Amino acid sequence: DAKTTQPPSMDCAEGRAANLPCNHSTISGNEYVYWYRQIHSQGPQYIIHGLKNNETNEMASLIITEDRKSSTLILPHATLRDTAVYYCIVRAYSGGGADGLTFGKGTHLIIQP
């Protein structure tokens, strides 16, 4: 699987846009970029995913660079409830090996009042 690099922590003021970067410079052509978040004591929550086009849903926007080596998750109007660990994951199919998603350590986003 392609490795991802995220800052360990970030702060953002409530009401502002939170922009979470992710580097995945070794991504290959058939791998999707997924974003999940985990609020303390809960299961990971799916946010959004994409291949090469920018994506938007009711939770967030995903901006993927043209060379696909990095992406940014945007929470347009952060609230205190968005405080969580955010995981950027590149998903690959390994054929006969382990399936699923490989989680790294993510970015701890803290929304400040």
Added chain:
Amino acid sequence: NAGVTQTPKFQVLKTGQSMTLQCAQDMNHNSMYWYRQDPGMGLRLIYYSASEGTTDKGEVPNGYNVSRLNKREFSLRLESAAPSQTSVYFCASSRPRTIEIFYNSPLHFGNGTRLTVT
């Protein structure tokens, strides 16, 4: 629509005891997964089931067994619990799997079982 339901939410075992963690999904998903999460670490895949009747090992399968009981249910069994198995266990599922849609199928997680082995 409950999504992925895990039982129990909390459990305390003594070393050597056995137990089964239950997981059920109501989204008609074919693939199901078991992960564990330890403090300061990311989630690690224990076992997965691509479809009913099949199971495969993940990254950390030792000390665990699984059963895909039917399409809805995927259980994780600890035959002889050890303190190293103290963790939070998450079950997940994703929609029917073919190569074409594999990459395009998010996993949906339950809220976990918190297991302590003393």
